[in-house]
Amino acid sequence: METNSRPPQTKWYAVKVLFESVHSGGSDHQKNENNDGNNIKLFEESIILVKETNMEKAIEIAEKFAKKAEHESLNSFGETVKHQFVRQLHTFELNDDEITIGTEIYSRFIHASNENSAIDVIKRYYPEVLGEDGDTE
Structure with a gap:
């Protein structure tokens, strides 16, 4: 018996994730233009484009990419800044099969x-x- 099995069709997904910049070390008295001493936190929304067979797999892959993007650096005030993945926020299935100029990604x-x-x-x-x-x- 011959089976005509086709690979699952893939779709494009835009997965929005949230990162947080966590500061540690350095002087408690130092102020800069981004903080001003008001305990301001910095968060980043990022949209990761994924081509996958379903939304759940797309989220899983985007989360892996987001975790790989985590990093630490030292800022000019001697503070260690950790750019940490927090969570996936939203996933948008693109309506187009092909990504071209003008394609809505989110x-x-x-x-x-x-x-x-x-x-x-x-x-x-x-x-x-x-x-x-x-x-x-």
Whole structure:
């Protein structure tokens, strides 16, 4: 009996992961433009592109890549900075089989109340794009 087994079809996935920069050592009294002595933490969202047969496998591979990306370095203040993988946040299945210019690699819907304006959403989720006066331009 002949079987016509095809390999499982692969799809593209964009897996969003979260990293945290953990500082240790150095002087407690030192301030820099990124911390200002206000106990500010630094987190990084990263999107890892994976081609795999299903979402679970894509997440597994992205997490392996994220763990491999962990590293330590010494900053200019004598502090050890550990760039640590925290967790996978979201996975987006791409609608296109081929990656070309203009391919959407990530999208999410943000649920907000009817009272929230676009500026309210930007202030909450993307404060880094705001000007010093709180304006988006």
